[in-house]
Amino acid sequence: MSDKIKTDKKSRRSFIKQSSGIATALAFPTIFTSGKALAAPTEINMLAWYGHGEADVVAEFEAMHNVKFKPKYYAGGDNMLALIAQSPPGTYDLILSDGEFVQQLDQAGHIQQLNPSDYPFDDFIHDDFKNFPGHWRDGNLYSAMIRFGFLGVSYNRNAVSEKEAMSYNCFWNKNLKGKVGHFDWHLPNLGTASLYNGNIPSPFNLDSTQWGKVQQTMMSLRSQSGGFFDYGGSFNSLKNGEMLAMCGIGDWITGALERDGAPVTSVVPEEGGLQWTESYCIGKGSKKAAIANEFIRYLLSPKGQVKSASMAAYPAFCVTNAGQAALRKENFFEAQRTGQIDGASNNPIKLINDGRIHYRDIPVQQSLEDWNDVWSEYKSS
Amino acid sequence: MIFSNWIRSLDVYALTWRLPVIIWQVLFFLAPLIFMIAMSFFLVKNYRMVEAFELVNWMKIFSKGYFWNSYGLSLGLAALATFTASCIAFPASYCLAFKLSETARRWAIFFLIIPFFTSYLVRTFSWYVLMAESGVVNNIIGHLGIGPIKMLNTMFATNIGYLTLTLPLVIILQTLSMASIDKNLIEAAHNLGAGRVRAIVSVIIPAARIGLIIGALFCFILSFGDFVSPYYLGGSNPPTLPILIIDTTKSGQQWPRAAVIATVMMVTLMLVALSAIKIAYKKR
Numbered sequence: 123m124s125d126k127i128k129t130d131k132k133s134r135r136s137f138i139k140q141s142s143g144i145a146t147a148l149a150f151p152t153i154f155t156s157g158k159a160l161a162a163p164t165e166i167n168m169l170a171w172y173g174h175g176e177a178d179v180v181a182e183f184e185a186m187h188n189v190k191f192k193p194k195y196y197a198g199g200d201n202m203l204a205l206i207a208q209s210p211p212g213t214y215d216l217i218l219s220d221g222e223f224v225q226q227l228d229q230a231g232h233i234q235q236l237n238p239s240d241y242p243f244d245d246f247i248h249d250d251f252k253n254f255p256g257h258w259r260d261g262n263l264y265s266a267m268i269r270f271g272f273l274g275v276s277y278n279r280n281a282v283s284e285k286e287a288m289s290y291n292c293f294w295n296k297n298l299k300g301k302v303g304h305f306d307w308h309l310p311n312l313g314t315a316s317l318y319n320g321n322i323p324s325p326f327n328l329d330s331t332q333w334g335k336v337q338q339t340m341m342s343l344r345s346q347s348g349g350f351f352d353y354g355g356s357f358n359s360l361k362n363g364e365m366l367a368m369c370g371i372g373d374w375i376t377g378a379l380e381r382d383g384a385p386v387t388s389v390v391p392e393e394g395g396l397q398w399t400e401s402y403c404i405g406k407g408s409k410k411a412a413i414a415n416e417f418i419r420y421l422l423s424p425k426g427q428v429k430s431a432s433m434a435a436y437p438a439f440c441v442t443n444a445g446q447a448a449l450r451k452e453n454f455f456e457a458q459r460t461g462q463i464d465g466a467s468n469n470p471i472k473l474i475n476d477g478r479i480h481y482r483d484i485p486v487q488q489s490l491e492d493w494n495d496v497w498s499e500y501k502s503s
Numbered sequence: 504m505i506f507s508n509w510i511r512s513l514d515v516y517a518l519t520w521r522l523p524v525i526i527w528q529v530l531f532f533l534a535p536l537i538f539m540i541a542m543s544f545f546l547v548k549n550y551r552m553v554e555a556f557e558l559v560n561w562m563k564i565f566s567k568g569y570f571w572n573s574y575g576l577s578l579g580l581a582a583l584a585t586f587t588a589s590c591i592a593f594p595a596s597y598c599l600a601f602k603l604s605e606t607a608r609r610w611a612i613f614f615l616i617i618p619f620f621t622s623y624l625v626r627t628f629s630w631y632v633l634m635a636e637s638g639v640v641n642n643i644i645g646h647l648g649i650g651p652i653k654m655l656n657t658m659f660a661t662n663i664g665y666l667t668l669t670l671p672l673v674i675i676l677q678t679l680s681m682a683s684i685d686k687n688l689i690e691a692a693h694n695l696g697a698g699r700v701r702a703i704v705s706v707i708i709p710a711a712r713i714g715l716i717i718g719a720l721f722c723f724i725l726s727f728g729d730f731v732s733p734y735y736l737g738g739s740n741p742p743t744l745p746i747l748i749i750d751t752t753k754s755g756q757q758w759p760r761a762a763v764i765a766t767v768m769m770v771t772l773m774l775v776a777l778s779a780i781k782i783a784y785k786k787r
Contacts (some may be wrong), residue, residue, distance in 0.1 A: 198753065200550075203550050203751075203756075204550045206550075207550035207551045208550070230549060260652065308696075311541045347740065349738025350737065350740060350742075355735065355738070362635040362637050362638070364635060364636055364653075364655050470779065494750075498569045498751075499567070499568065500570040501740075501750075502569035502573050502741045503572070503743050
């Protein structure tokens with residue numbers, strides 16, 4: 123009996139000892155961790171289109187610099203402006219902007235000046251990109267372009283031939299009735315209608331007559347329209363054959379599907395295509411500007427350019443020669459597929475130089491609200 | 504004097520028990536509602552809301568054809584879903600209430616609750632697999648030489664989505680309502696020579712009226728305000744009011760205009776709910 127009591131006491135004491143040890147470890151976990159692990163990663167708040175803060179793009183940089191990206195994703199430049207406008211200054215360290223919205227970010231004082239010597243402008247693949255519209259003000263740089271792509275006709279190869287797809291006319295093809303999808307954003311769709319009407323070289327600088335005709339063109343497509351989709355919806359509807367052609371997108375959607383073997387692709391039609399441009403800015407008031415800047419430099423390095431061009435969420439073109447060369451070396455299939463090889467008929471620089479590409483812009487003579495109203499009218503008609 | 508009389512007449516005990524409900528409603532319904540109505544008069548400048556009292560948002564929304572198109576469509580689709588769900592639910596509920604044992608009915612109700620364990624969004628996406636042109640349904644009917652039939656991105660698909668959301672709830676409400684009917688009344692109707700149809704029309708429907716109407720009302724409310732089905736299954740084609748709210752906020756950050764649309768939706772739902780409740784509790 124006394125032995126039992128002794129044993130019980132002993133076990134109770136050891137239980138208390140062990141449990142207090144565990145409790146201490148739980149309450150103060152850092153006591154038992156190494157000094158290296160004590161340095162918690164620096165959080166970088168990123169505002170970007172979907173995919174830019176995912177592991178395939180940022181994991182290596184995170185490991186190299188002991189940082190952790192906290193991305194907030196948006197769709198559409200006006201959506202981005204709204205998110206920034208409603209946040210206190212310094213909320214976002216890194217802001218990925220569509221090229222045409224950089225000017226607005228700058229005017230509203232949301233971004234800070236960058237040092238041009240930090241970036242490889244001399245190696246940029248096109249002179250336009252060195253001095254991209256809206257990225258500079260009074261000789262000062264506010265945004266660094268990191269990738270770009272084209273919008274044109276995206277289609278299912280089993281339903282539409284490449285010859286047909288080389289004109290926006292294919293959207294009005296009777297066989298595609300109810301099968302023409304739209305990316306649900308006014309700028310690329312109305313911009314496409316403007317290109318179809320021949321408003322080049324400035325599809326977004328429309329006087330009232332041209333604007334009226336663009337609306338008519340858009341409305342005439344309504345009976346062909348099969349739906350309005352976000353990124354995921356566009357992806358799915360093309361993949362499962364619900365939509366056989368799509369307006370307002372390009373290789374950034376079909377590229378990912380094509381890589382997986384789906385019979386879809388995108389072309390820049392004869393009437394011309396739009397260029398989407400993605401550029402990084404550093405948020406004004408950011409306390410992590412130095413490391414944010416380092417990330418932009420990383421993305422403009424050959425390694426970063428390859429990661430950006432092959433991004434899992436949606437592919438793009440490299441903006442530097444070294445980046446393109448690295449892509450050809452590391453992923454020749456992707457470089458070939460996207461025309462980023464010498465002599466390719468769909469080489470992006472060739473298309474720009476041939477005058478087939480027009481930079482997407484915000485409406486010059488109308489407001490974004492006017493364009494959005496027309497888009498809502500179109501959708502509900 | 505009047506105030507002190509009123510204070511004295513208050514039943515403190517009853518008030519204490521009512522208080523949580525009152526506080527809840529004030530905090531989570533009345534206050535946001537008032538804020539939403541106030542917001543509809545605000546302005547947006549440089550993507551930021553500015554406090555104001557302007558009618559411009561109301562005038563802008565009411566002058567737009569697309570708003571009225573979406574309003575009509577939302578009403579129509581919700582009414583169609585309500586009618587369809589009520590019609591489909593009735594025979595099922597009748598069977599559960601009168602033809603099954605107590606135990607079987609409990610199990611059936613349990614199985615009707617199970618769909619709510621999963622996310623509505625996930626359930627909606629499962630329809631994607633079924634209704635796609637290369638999906639399961641078209642594959643099956645393809646073997647019979649039919650189709651493919653376009654189902655996704657149509658109002659049909661939207662309605663299927665609405666039913667996914669509401670049908671189990673309507674069946675449960677109808678079943679509980681019918682199960683509480685005194686069976687002697689039905690027997691009496693049969694004894695007096697009424698056939699099955701006559702007994703349903705003259706006894707069961709009037710007796711279960713409250714449950715039937717409340718079930719239909721829930722279906723209407725949920726469908727009218729649903730964003731997921733018209734967006735993902737209907738392809739926003741054309742957009743309903745909830746989609747219009749999203750579009751309005753997405754572009755230009757026009758929360759005040761979205762508040763106008765939301766207020767119109769609230770008023771519509773209140774009118775429908777009040778009318779439905781009045782009909783449900785109307786004395787014969």
